[in-house]
Amino acid sequence: MEKASEFNSLAFLFYLEIMNIGIPKEIKNQEFRVGLSPAGVHALQKDGHQTWIETNAGLGSGFTDEMYLQEGANILPTATEVYAAADLIVKVKEPLAAEYDLIKKGQIIFTYFHFAASRELTEAMLRSKAICFAYESVELSDRSLPLLIPMSEVAGRMAVQVGSYYLGKPQGGKGKMLGGVPGVQPAHVLILGGGVVGTQAAKMAAGLGANVTIMDTNLSRLRYLDEILPANVHTQFATSHAIQSHLSQVDLLIGAVLLHGTKAPQLIKKEDLRKMELGTVLVDVAVDQGGCIETCKPTTHENPVYEIDGILHYCVANMPGAVPQTSTLALTQATLPYIQLLANLGWKEASTSNEALNKGLTIYEGKLFHPGLAASFNL
Numbered sequence: 001m002e003k004a005s006e007f008n009s010l011a012f013l014f015y016l017e018i019m020n021i022g023i024p025k026e027i028k029n030q031e032f033r034v035g036l037s038p039a040g041v042h043a044l045q046k047d048g049h050q051t052w053i054e055t056n057a058g059l060g061s062g063f064t065d066e067m068y069l070q071e072g073a074n075i076l077p078t079a080t081e082v083y084a085a086a087d088l089i090v091k092v093k094e095p096l097a098a099e100y101d102l103i104k105k106g107q108i109i110f111t112y113f114h115f116a117a118s119r120e121l122t123e124a125m126l127r128s129k130a131i132c133f134a135y136e137s138v139e140l141s142d143r144s145l146p147l148l149i150p151m152s153e154v155a156g157r158m159a160v161q162v163g164s165y166y167l168g169k170p171q172g173g174k175g176k177m178l179g180g181v182p183g184v185q186p187a188h189v190l191i192l193g194g195g196v197v198g199t200q201a202a203k204m205a206a207g208l209g210a211n212v213t214i215m216d217t218n219l220s221r222l223r224y225l226d227e228i229l230p231a232n233v234h235t236q237f238a239t240s241h242a243i244q245s246h247l248s249q250v251d252l253l254i255g256a257v258l259l260h261g262t263k264a265p266q267l268i269k270k271e272d273l274r275k276m277e278l279g280t281v282l283v284d285v286a287v288d289q290g291g292c293i294e295t296c297k298p299t300t301h302e303n304p305v306y307e308i309d310g311i312l313h314y315c316v317a318n319m320p321g322a323v324p325q326t327s328t329l330a331l332t333q334a335t336l337p338y339i340q341l342l343a344n345l346g347w348k349e350a351s352t353s354n355e356a357l358n359k360g361l362t363i364y365e366g367k368l369f370h371p372g373l374a375a376s377f378n379l
Contacts, residue, residue, distance in 0.1 A: 019049045019343040022086025024079040025057040028093045028317075030301035032060025032324035035090040035111070037332045038067045040339070045072040049343050052076055052085045061328040083107075088342055092331065093318055094121055105129040106365075108347050110339065112136055112151075114288040115362060115370070116263045117298075117317075119377050122368070129366045131347055136288075137370065138338065138360035146356065147338070148258075149196050150330035152285075154320040156200025156256065159283045160189070162319075163252040164208065166281045166305060166312050173312060174279035176251050179209025186210045190246045192238065192267055192292060193256035194221045197285050199229075201254050206230040213246060243267060247275040255284040255292040263290035263376055270294050270308075278310035287315040 021044060023035045034057050036044075041051045051073045055065060065075050076082050083089065083102035091111035095103065097120075103109065105128065113134040115122045125132050135147035145152075160178070167187065169175035180186035189205040191198045194216030205212045206229060214229070215238035216222055222235040229235075236242055253276075257264045264286040273295065284296040291297075295308050298317040305314050320327035338357055341350040351358040362370045368379055 017346065019088055019346075020052060020086050021049055021088045021090060021339070021343060022052045022082040023054065023057050023090055024082045024099070025054040026060075026092050026321075027079075027096055027098065028321070031093055031318050031321040033092040033318075033321055033328045033331065034058040034061050034063065034324075035092050035332075036336075036339070037061075037328060038063055038071045038073075040332050040336050041068055041071040041073045043336060043340065044343060047340060047344055050074065052082050054079050054082045058328075061324040063328075088339075090335070090339055092321075092328075094118070095124075097124075100124045100128065103128045103130050106131065108133065108342060110135070110335070110342065112288070113362065115373050116376050117288055117290050122363075122373065122377060122379075125363045126366050126368065130363065131361070131365070132363035133338075133342070133347075133351075133357065133360040134362045135335065135360065137362055138356050140356050147331075147334050147360075150334050151320045151327065152196035152258075153200050154323060154327050154330060155285050156197040157204045158319050158322065159197070159201045159254045159256070159285055160204035160208065160252075162304070162314055162316075163189075163254065163281050163283045166314060167251060167279070169279075171312075172279065172305070172307060173281055174251060174277065178205065178252070186232075187251035188246070188249050189213070189252045189254065190243075190250045191215065191254045191256055192243070193258065193286075194218065194225050194235070195256060195258055197256035197258070198254070199225065201256060201285075202229055202233050205252075206233045210252075215242065238267075240267075244272070244275070247272055248277070250276060250280060253280065253282045253293075255282070255286045255296070257286050257292040258289065259372070264292040266292060266294045268293040268295075273309040273311045276311055279312070281312045281314065283314045285319065287317050291315065 053073045088108040108131045110133045138147045164178040167173035176187045178187045189210045189212045191214040202214045212233040226235045284291045284293045286292045296315045299315045
């Protein structure tokens with residue numbers, strides 16, 4: 001039996017087409033995550049594939065070039081060389097303008113694209129005739145998003161951490177402590193969206209002792225949240241009137257709305273800022289998908305906040321990039337099985353044999369395959 005198993009493994013490797021997998025260094029501002037950990041390299045090497053890592057691509061996440069070399073990776077000095085060598089590019093964030101010309105026709109790009117937030121990126125990928133699989137669109141039969149969940153968990157928890165920090169007076173906030181103290185009321189946290197981000201944010205805020213309201217339009221989800229969340233979290237059906245009723249007393253508002261593959265709806269308008277007290281903090285986690293706050297615009301970890309009408313806006317588009325060790329490990333353990341599918345079977349067979357991955361196929365040879373995205377840009 002042992003010999004037969006060994007023979008089958010050898011036969012698999014014999015018929016397997018070797019794929020070159022490239023991991024460029026992320027160039028988005030203050031982005032320290034990397035598309036593949038050394039453990040991922042080890043798994044792909046066992047399958048017979050070659051990995052090409054840009055020098056110091058993993059350093060921000062705590063992975064040295066030596067760690068990758070020990071697992072059999074090849075190190076290349078520039079992104080240009082990595083893109084040139086690779087059949088499959090695995091990234092964390094969407095390609096930026098400096099990378100557009102490096103992408104080859106027929107090359108597979110597997111990353112967070114968030115196309116709905118950028119027509120420029122969408123049109124650039126259409127022109128490239130690359131094969132684009134978007135992490136955020138990979139969807140299981142229960143409509144869950146397995147490659148978005150790990151980063152949503154990180155972002156939801158971080159939203160409360162950064163919101164609490166910016167509520168401090170030196171940062172321009174109201175000067176409130178999220179959980180209060182005995183004899184002093186805790187802060188009021190309003191969370192728009194009861195998905196993964198909203199749930200994790202509610203858990204963190206509740207754990208710090210805040211008075212939390214979480215809103216959603218899905219009654220089944222609200223019933224579930226009402227059962228699992230602590231007593232200081234209150235669920236409420238999301239209507240415009242309900243949202244408006246909280247604005248005068250809210251201290252920290254977290255936007256956690258996600259519509260699969262399309263722009264987030266704008267639930268907070270510019271005129272709504274006047275209903276809030278000065279120093280209120282808004283954290284828009286939906287900024288990757290256009291934001292659910294009208295006055296939201298993408299910021300960076302270098303310059304994370306800005307003020308409009310006395311209201312602080314935190315709209316960092318890559319929040320998990322601030323905690324890259326945690327984020328990279330959480331992300332790559334989720335993406336690796338799909339990377340192996342693409343590498344072992346090729347993109348066509350992988351996407352036809354795996355329904356979840358197939359939903360992530362967004363652009364192929366200059367054609368757009370996502371109806372919601374096409375509607376957003378009238379394409």
